[in-house]
Amino acid sequence: MRILVTGGTGFIGSNLVLELMKGGHEIIITGHDAEQKIPGFKGKYLQSSLIGIDWQAIPKIDVLFHSAAINDTAHMDREEMFRANVLSSKELFRHVTEKGCRRIVYASSTAVYGNTPVPYKEDGPFELLNPYAESKKALDEFAAEFSKQHPEVRVVGLRYCNVYGPRENHKGKRATMIYQLAHQTKSGNPKLFKFGEQKRDYIYVKDAVRANLLAAEAKESCIVNCGFGRATSFNHIVKILNKTLGSNRTPEYFDNPNPENYQSHTECDMTLAKEKLGFVPEFDIERGIADYHQSGFLV
Numbered sequence: 001m002r003i004l005v006t007g008g009t010g011f012i013g014s015n016l017v018l019e020l021m022k023g024g025h026e027i028i029i030t031g032h033d034a035e036q037k038i039p040g041f042k043g044k045y046l047q048s049s050l051i052g053i054d055w056q057a058i059p060k061i062d063v064l065f066h067s068a069a070i071n072d073t074a075h076m077d078r079e080e081m082f083r084a085n086v087l088s089s090k091e092l093f094r095h096v097t098e099k100g101c102r103r104i105v106y107a108s109s110t111a112v113y114g115n116t117p118v119p120y121k122e123d124g125p126f127e128l129l130n131p132y133a134e135s136k137k138a139l140d141e142f143a144a145e146f147s148k149q150h151p152e153v154r155v156v157g158l159r160y161c162n163v164y165g166p167r168e169n170h171k172g173k174r175a176t177m178i179y180q181l182a183h184q185t186k187s188g189n190p191k192l193f194k195f196g197e198q199k200r201d202y203i204y205v206k207d208a209v210r211a212n213l214l215a216a217e218a219k220e221s222c223i224v225n226c227g228f229g230r231a232t233s234f235n236h237i238v239k240i241l242n243k244t245l246g247s248n249r250t251p252e253y254f255d256n257p258n259p260e261n262y263q264s265h266t267e268c269d270m271t272l273a274k275e276k277l278g279f280v281p282e283f284d285i286e287r288g289i290a291d292y293h294q295s296g297f298l299v
Contacts, residue, residue, distance in 0.1 A: 002028070004030075008067070059099070061099070073129075085139060106155070111129070111132055111133040115127055119267045156221065159224065162203065185299075193262075202228060225268035
């Protein structure tokens with residue numbers, strides 16, 4: 001198959017490309033070397049952003065995996081966020097569909113739920129705490145309408161929830177707390193907001209990649225959560241890292257400077273993902289961190 005992966009040099013995108021390469025597909029990616037290079041990649045590599053892309057450079061494709069986005073929740077330029085995450089996505093969907101693509105999988109986010117009660121369900125409620133969340137909700141709404149207007153095209157949105165794993169190291173401060181806490185543990189005690197009982201539903205990147213592959217085979221358009229389905233506190237993450245890394249660090253706590261815009265507990269209801277995609281995550285947090293450490297990318 002001929003496959004386009006936008007954001008192919010990013011975190012999830014690069015892991016997806018490496019998996020697709022095993023299948024011998026013809027792969028086109030967008031991205032840039034400032035993120036990372038894909039070892040052994042021999043497909044077409046478009047380094048311009050979607051805003052400035054030469055659409056004629058993209059031929060007819062069989063599947064679109066759309067991962068490119070501004071994904072910084074602290075980025076407050078709403079106009080730029082919408083231009084990158086919504087307007088460019090609309091143009092991309094229309095372009096590939098006009099050329100015959102009938103399968104689209106795109107990255108959404110559980111940021112759309114904000115601080116609403118857990119577990120998150122796909123029909124809400126929603127609380128948009130920043131421009132990033134607003135952009136992802138707008139893209140979800142467009143995708144749902146687009147799929148109605150184009151019933152021949154299957155459009156699947158994956159609402160990612162704290163994906164972690166190899167190849168996220170280029171993200172710096174935007175990398176997961178698992179990655180950041182592991183690196184803090186190398187040189188001293190990890191730093192946590194008081195008192196470390198905030199919880200996150202973490203999904204390992206290998207599971208996220210598998211969710212993408214299943215989404216590409218979905219029988220109907222849908223938007224589903226992409227998490228593990230169970231939350232873990234930061235304090236417990238530190239305990240797992242101590243065991244995995246052979247350390248004995250104690251968390252140091254400090255005040256959260258932005259509690260009003262902070263998701264203190266994320267957790268997904270994964271019922272719909274199982275029903276629509278047949279997706280059940282395989283890596284619990286202990287197994288995921290162990291595999292991450294064995295990959296050599298954690299520290």
